[in-house]
Amino acid sequence: MSEMKKISKKDIMNFKKLELERQKVIHDFNLKPIVTDYFVNDLVYKLHPDIQFVKVLEVIKESDDVKTFVIGPDIDKGTNNLAYFKAGQCISACVKIGVGIYQRPYTISCSPKNALDNKYTITIKRRDNGIVSNYFFDEVDKGYSFSVSAPFGDFCYSSIRDENHVIALAEDSGIIPFVSMAEAIYDGIEDFNLTIIYAGKTKNDLIFREKLDNIICKLEKVNVIYILSEENDNEFLNGLIDKEIIEQYKKEYNSFFVCGSLNFYAYINEILKEFNLPKKYIRHGLFMGEIELDNYNEYKLTVLTDSEEFHLKCNEKKTLLQTMEESGIIVPNKCHVGECGYCRSKLISGKIKTFDENIRAANEIHNYIHPCCSFPLSDITIKLTN
């Protein structure tokens, strides 16, 4: 066994010398502070702020029951600039009405170019029982201050995913995302061909006609076909959107974007089935209002949180989220189409009907649902998880 070498006095002196030399090298090295403020972080925050405080700059009456609110940043509350968005995206508006705090997604109805001038417009239709839409319609005026989320949503054109010809099928205020898309094409921000087939009961239901007609006059890439179901007028087609009309405007390759009520989705989906399209070519926007049913059943809804239990009445016409909100239960939410996952809850018992296209297999296996797009089909018990 070799004997361990003893540390000598000379070794200690050499080590001390080495340490001094090392300190000198570190000291002489031109150390720059570590960069933590990356340009890209700044850009990400500008594009996706947590919250934006806004003020109403102008209110425009579009029809007897539709108003457009022009909004800009509320500098007094710390928002200096509005985040950019893609045509077809929404913002979630958060407003206090009475004792309740409500969040509702609204599609931005102008061109993304307006965001560069620090303006968005949201267009809101008054609806029976629409707590937030009626509040906006009746109470909100110039100077009103509220908060909105960053723009979000996937109901936008993507040159990678979508065909270059988009057939937009719109009902009533479902036209809003397509107005934004048409303006974005006009402004040179988007580059695709857009044929809008726009259905309403009467001429009064067809908002933004002047704006759309102006664009069609100047641009070949955008075309609009108006259809009235309850009024005869030679300037418009009469009846309902059907396979023949779609056939007439279809090109060889098309993507279909659909926006309207849930009943409209069900009706259009039946027609589109006949074209045998892969799922990716049919996209749905926000649905408008409640589901329309002549007869509907009422059920019991039990909501569990970590510390409380609530017993409510629900029915087949309203989403579980709407029922909870109206009872003052605070449920995180943003998109109302199953996209953001904020309202995700566990279904403990009961049967639901959902139009959620975003529900993942894992959620289904473990019984997680999105109350924002779930309607009861029996008594329900859910546990809030967020």
Ligand code: FES
């Ligand atoms: S609010 Fe976004 S998933 Fe329900």
